[in-house]
Amino acid sequence: MMNSLKFLLLSAISLVSFSTQAQTAVPAKAKGPGTEQVKLKTSAVCDMCKTRLEKAMAYEKGVQAAVLDVPSQVLTVSYRPDKTTPAALRSAVQKTGYDADSQPAEARAYDRLPDCCKKTNAVHTGGE
């Protein structure tokens, strides 16, 4: 008797939390898959930068995908607008050691970059 009551209570609780989640997903669903995209101009110069930045962004909250185009230095980030903002993504790029749009890289992170990844270098490919 007590056990079935507990079970009922638990399922009621999980139902409530489930419908709350479903509700927050509704506005995002209304305008497509709930993903927005932002393009950030970075100071990345090579494939090592690409790997470093894409990996760092993958750990950021709300990021679904991040792809850096080395020749144009543009980082395209797909993100959940209910979880993060372009400003937060920009600051994540800065914390990785790269400029984000007009905002400069965080000095300490930039100092830790290998020489080939410094802004003083021109854009180059890792294969050369």
Ligand SMILES: [Cu+2]
């Ligand atoms: Cu690099």
